[in-house]
Amino acid sequence: MRTIVVTGAATGIGRAAATAFHTRGDYVVLTGRRADALTKAVDGLDERAVPVAFDASDPDQVTAALSQLPDRIDVLVNNAGGNTDFDHDDPTDLAGVAAAWRANLEANLLSAVLVTTALRDRLQPGGTVVNIGSIAADKGAGAYGAAKAGLASWTVDLAAQLSPTDITVNTLAPGYVADTEFFRDKLSDDTRQTLVDSALTRRASHPEDIAATVEFLASPGARQITGQVLAVNGGERTSR
Numbered sequence: 533m534r535t536i537v538v539t540g541a542a543t544g545i546g547r548a549a550a551t552a553f554h555t556r557g558d559y560v561v562l563t564g565r566r567a568d569a570l571t572k573a574v575d576g577l578d579e580r581a582v583p584v585a586f587d588a589s590d591p592d593q594v595t596a597a598l599s600q601l602p603d604r605i606d607v608l609v610n611n612a613g614g615n616t617d618f619d620h621d622d623p624t625d626l627a628g629v630a631a632a633w634r635a636n637l638e639a640n641l642l643s644a645v646l647v648t649t650a651l652r653d654r655l656q657p658g659g660t661v662v663n664i665g666s667i668a669a670d671k672g673a674g675a676y677g678a679a680k681a682g683l684a685s686w687t688v689d690l691a692a693q694l695s696p697t698d699i700t701v702n703t704l705a706p707g708y709v710a711d712t713e714f715f716r717d718k719l720s721d722d723t724r725q726t727l728v729d730s731a732l733t734r735r736a737s738h739p740e741d742i743a744a745t746v747e748f749l750a751s752p753g754a755r756q757i758t759g760q761v762l763a764v765n766g767g768e769r770t771s772r
């Protein structure tokens with residue numbers, strides 16, 4: 533039985549990934565900040581699904597959570613994040629701009645760096661780290677896109693560091709994914725339709741689409757894939 537840790541697993545993509553691994557028979561640890569949302573996420577799953585609440589962007593909380601996290605980890609999915617600019621109006625003063633940029637960098641880049649660094653010695657040979665990036669890294673989306681671009685860059689560095697111990701590291705970059713809390717109910721019908729229409733498949737991705745690719749990256753068939761950013765966006769942005 534493999535051991536999987538998924539950050540931000542109470543909802544959306546993280547929950548779908550955790551559920552997919554659990555269905556395969558793996559032992560899955562679901563993390564996130566809201567204990568109540570995690571409890572809901574594991575409701576109906578058996579004892580192989582364990583909730584551990586902590587803020588992945590807070591060094592003290594990550595350190596405090598270590599005793600509750602598994603000693604041996606096969607798959608780490610750094611999924612926690614989101615566009616923190618959705619939570620406030622555009623700042624006009626420099627202090628506000630700095631705070632807004634720090635929030636996105638902390639939520640999307642530092643969270644993955646801290647959790648991976650804390651768990652690095654527990655990652656097992658043959659294992660994998662999957663970071664959830666975004667199409668925004670290439671399309672641009674202010675601090676959020678910059679943070680996801682940073683995540684892609686760090687993926688290259690981490691892949692080189694972990695390759696000698698037979699651990700692969702990749703970033704999966706979704707386009708628009710419906711059925712998540714990402715847009716906080718702020719997505720207008722027009723914008724949603726524009727996002728759907730911009731995909732060659734003419735449909736939104738769903739968390740299960742992203743989870744299936746995470747599962748693939750964690751499978752024996754993907755051992756020669758490392759240091760990459762894989763786009764899962766229905767052709768919203770093509771490679772050539």
Ligand SMILES: NC(=O)c1ccc[n+]([C@@H]2O[C@H](COP(=O)([O-])OP(=O)(O)OC[C@H]3O[C@@H](n4cnc5c(N)ncnc54)[C@H](OP(=O)(O)O)[C@@H]3O)[C@@H](O)[C@H]2O)c1
Pocket residue numbers: 539540541542543544545546563564565566567569586587588589590611612613614615639640643664665666667705706707708709710712713714715
């Ligand atoms: N939905 C999209 O269209 C889309 C597109 C491209 C990329 N993505 C990326 O996909 C990932 C998953 O997002 P989602 O779409 O599934 O949205 P979501 O439903 O909002 O899921 C994000 C999860 O991350 C958790 N989280 C956020 N900050 C955290 C932190 N500091 N520490 C621990 N947990 C944290 C949230 O739970 P708590 O609030 O309880 O912590 C939440 O459960 C994110 O990295 C997002 O940027 C999403």
